[in-house]
Amino acid sequence: MQSLIEFFEKETNKKINMFKYNNEKITSNQNLIEFNNTTYVIEFLKDSILNHVNGHCYLFNQQNLDFDSLKNILNNLYEDVQIYNYNNYLLLVSDDILDIDCSTPTIIESETYSKTYIIYLEKITNIDNLDFKINITNELIDIIINDSNTSKFITLNDLIMYKVTSIASNNKQISSLIKYDIIKNIDKNLLTTGINFIENDLNISKTSNMLFLHRNTLIYRLEKIKEYLNLDLKNFKDAFIFYLSVKSFLNFMNNYNS
Template sequence: MEDLKSFFEKQLNKKINIYPYKNQSLDANSHLVTFNDTVYVIDFLDENNLDNLNGHFYLIYQPHIDFEYLKGIFYNLYDDINIMQQSSFFVVNSKYNLDINVTTQNIIETETYQSTYIFYLGELDNKSDFNFRVQLCSDLLPHIVKDNAKDKFLNLFDLIRYKTLDLINKDDVLNRLIDFNKIKSIDEELLSTGIKFINNDLNISKTSSDMFLHRNTLVYRLEKINEILNLDLKNFENAMIFYLSVKSYFLYKKI
């Protein structure tokens, strides 16, 4: 497909997306061509101009991104998509909400042997919002990578969560209110247990199974956290304060 795309781009002297025609609806800027008895759709694109693009946007990040190779993967997985490059991100755009998720991320990692992060930016209809969200992802990316979370597919709620942690780090009042010295004195395994308990929806059984911990051991650790920090993680508000404080410590305070 890439050879065919290159051929048409040279002939037309324009950047295009090309994909097989499967009786899908066409835009005004879409054209049908027949090549070797196969019908294709050609969309004309300006890769450096997002002004006329709208719909759902996804950013893909890898440490050593191979743009052309990733294009091949996505064109094989999805139809009716626009593909662009923005800063260090590979961008996928579609009129429809694609089934891009953590499974897609796993497929890409298997194909490329690289750690892969996918950000769903939502449905956008203007370049300003797109640029804002791309910049936000770029700013938060080092902390997201450092967090080393299991799930590398992130949506807008995840960006809010990481931005909140970033704001905590930069706010002098919050930094004075959170006792980072006490947190630093606590065994990291104990702190991680509390985070995993919160990530598992404050569910004892789910967390003990996920961590291969005996239920009584998990309960003991949660009680120990309450004893040291006076935060009962079975209480939502206490759990929220613990999560924001400890995650902020892990991402920004640890040397």
């Protein structure tokens, strides 16, 4: 499908959206074509998204994007949304914030059998801002996918954190200030526990329930982190330094091993 879209974009010199025809009403910027005994809708994007994007935008990322299947699933889940094949993502635009959260990728994966990441770009009113946020996402998508601790629902705040840790791991001056030599020798379970504790709002009960750990085991691990790194994760500043240090370290190691 993607190669067919690229062919028509080259022939028409216009950005297009393309999907199987299901007897829906055809608008003025759409045309029908036959290909391999299947009818498709070609939708020229100039009059739809490129000039008139205005709404809450969600990017759906799958390694091998099956746009038609994913679009059908989302149309069954949500009403009054616009869906586009845009820059190798499925882009969903809605006038209102949708009930999309950390559980949504699991629902989609049960239908598509493909690992799914959703990036919520918040409300966007012009194409330049959309493309800017997509470019940032493109820079970070490999880091997001390689982060085994991450949720598959990514907010704009998450993108900021990923961008900051990416800068830290690639900046020699910042990297030289981080205790990589100590972090690399710490048991990964301790590091993962610390990250989850921070992502669960520094809440002992919430984190222990999520990790299926006894409360005392969690407290013991936090004390070991304090012993190794002199960072008390119940303190905001120490928690921030730990989060930045460990995330940038893991990003550095992923880049090193790739």
